[in-house]
Amino acid sequence: MFEHTTLKALGLTIQLGHRHDQQACPNPIPARADFTVIDLNGRHPVSLAYCGCDNAANAGDYVQQLLRFDLYPATDCEPNTAFTYALLEHYHIQSLQGKISMYDYYTSLERMTDNTGIEKARDRYKSFMRVVAQWRHLKMLQRAGRGHDPSGVDGTSPGELAVPCPACPHPAFNLPPNWESVSDDLKYLYILTVAIDACFRLKRRDVSGVDKNPILGSGWAYFVEDTGYKEILLGYRKEDEVRLILPTARHGTSLTVAQISSCTGFSALDHADSKFSRGYDATGVGAVVCARHEFWLAQGVGDLQKGERYINMDYIFVSAMREHLVTNKIVSYDIACQWSQSLLERIAKFPPHVQIDIPQSSISYVIPKLHFRSHIQQGHSPYSLNYLRGAGRTDGEGIERRWWDIQPIAASTKVMGPGQRQGVLEDHWGYANWRKRADMSWTLRDRLKAAITAHAEHAALFNALTSSLQPDNISRWATQIAAWEADPWGEDDPYIVSSGGLTEVETMQELTSEEQKASTVVGYIALHDVSPLGFITMGLQIEDQKYAWSMLYSSLYH
Known part of the structure; x- marks a missing residue:
């Protein structure tokens, strides 16, 4: 029969501090007798010895000696538990790709150690959670190159740890020198298209707090900086919420109560303060992504407290746009017909350090294509992506697909503390951005092939339709559309068919x-x-x- 034993019981001692020269230390300092190492195949009692000889200065302190041996200590003071780098790397990828919870992964390690239930091992789950939180954060810093920057970790700028979209327009990065002076028919090439939405699955219960579970690098990646965000929210009053009717009201027309209530935007706003929030510190998150490539934007996510309020979404939008002030924008939002009203005036009321300069003519507001059908037809054609020049075939629904990717971890992040939850969500969003970036060459290749095929098909259909119409009608319609595109609020909407029949x-x-x-x-x-x-x-x-x-x-x- 085989009898279970350990290398420690057989007399093996691992000597730290001499990995580079493989020499025996003349003055080894034993680690704690109950030192435990947790690896991919379970838990192991290990006998360790630190370097205490003349080489100790090069070997470093106890924590550094463990780290240089690919062992991550559970604490930085007299550690008696360590996790191997191989384990942390394995869990990191498994959690990002497979959405495996930390509890299930750690429990599987315990089962691999002893699946009989005879031995009751000392619980190291809390230590594992703490180490993984540190590991996630250090990996983000490492991949952003902060370890090689003279200013170190403390010099990290807001949003610097986010993985940026390489295809969205960034002056001095991927735009030609004369991009601002191109003709009007080419300006669509340099428009930033973003999508805004809220997800109420990503709640967080009112457990723990930043004092017990601090946020590591607040504002350095995808979430807005926590302290400044909460200060703005504290000064908000419910009566400050701007409630306006549809944009046609700006031109002297009025809408009936039935028309207003049929618009999803008013429904979302009217229920903004009635979302279930008892027992929750956050009822969801609001976010901004680039609508064409579906990258999460730096500082483009923030917690919601009472539904989809203007104050939350305005602040998140302003934070996300700080790096994109010089480019024209198309902003997609399922309640754009209401939210866009007086947006610039609301932003102007923010404290000076939060305000941004967005010229009125530099931004267009649209409603995602699937959500557009939920709005009334009157006064909404200017918000249609089908009619906006330069929008291409963008549907504005990319952010919904991003919510779908993240929802498998919603149940586990709901019960996390504020720091751990933000770290987990930002890590997943960074992974999603990186996979998008790594696969972008193939994605663009496939989309180009599909576009060439679709262009030929639709061009044939369009030409066949055009040839069947009267030339006078075509000229008249083209004139009406050109006039409407130049002034969509002042001209009659050519896309609404007038009918005198029964509804x-x-x-x-x-x-x-x-x-x-x-x-x-x-x-x-x-x-x-x-x-x-x-x-x-x-x-x-x-x-x-x-x-x-x-x-x-x-x-x-x-």
Whole structure:
């Protein structure tokens, strides 16, 4: 039979401090007798000895000697537990790619050590959580080159640890010297397109606090700087929330209550302060991503406290735009028709160190394509990505796909302290950005191939349609569209079809009345299980579903 034993029981002692010369230390200093090393194959009692001879100055202190032997100590003062670098690297990748929770991973290590339940090992889970939090943060600093900078870690700038999008326009980085003076028909090449949204799955319960679980490098990556953000929120009052009607109200027109309530933007704002928040320190997060390449932007994420309030989203947007002030922007937001109203005036009320200069003419507001159908048609064509020059085939829904990627860890981050939660989320967002960046050459290649094929197909369809129309109509329509694009709020909307017939609701009411009148006649017998009204309603629903699914397919795969 095989009897389980350990190398420590067989007399092995690992000597630290002489790894470079492989010499025996003449004055070894034993580590604690209960020293434990946790590796990929479980927990191991280990006999260690630190260097205490003349080479100790080069070997470093006890913590440095462990680190130079690829052992990460659980504490920096008399450690008696260490985790191997191989273990930390393995868990790091497993958590990022497989979304494996820290608890499940650590429990699996315990099961590999003893799966019988006979021995009760001393719990090192809290130590593992602390070490992993440090490991994540150190890796971000290392990959940003902070270890080689003369100013060190303390010299890290806001947002410097975020992985930037290499394809978005950055002056002096990927734009030609004359990019600002190009003709109007080429300006779309240098427009930054961003998407804003909130996710209420990424909650955090009101547990722990920054004193017990501090944030490492607040504001250095994707989250906004915590202290300044909370100071702004403390000065906010509910009555300061700006509530405006649709943009058509700026031109002397009015909307009915029914039209206003049918707009998803008003629904989101009206329920902003009624989100369930008891027992939660954060009810979700708001974020800004680049809409074309779906990269999380530096300092473009912030916690929400009471739904999707203006004050939160304004601050997050301002923080994310600090590095993109000189480029024109397209901003996609599912409530852009309301949020954009007086945005620049609200930003102007921020403290001077938070304000940014955004010229009115440098920014366009749009609604993502799938969300656009939830808004009323009147007054919303200027917010459509289908009609905006330079938008291309951007759908604005990329941020929804980013939420889908991150939601598998929402259950575990919900119960974390503030520092650990921010560290985990930022690490996952950095990994997502890096994978996007590493795969971008293949992504752009595939999209170019698809675009060439689609262009030929749609050009043929467009030419066939054009040839079937009267030249006078084409000229008149082109003139109307050009005038509307130059002044979308002052000209009649060419994309709204005027109709004097019955609306869908009025038609349904008339058919219902006819059916009820027919059913009251003595001897009436229904010929079919489905009434005429039900048949028509079902047909309209099928058409709506077909259109919605075609839009979803287009956004996901094109």
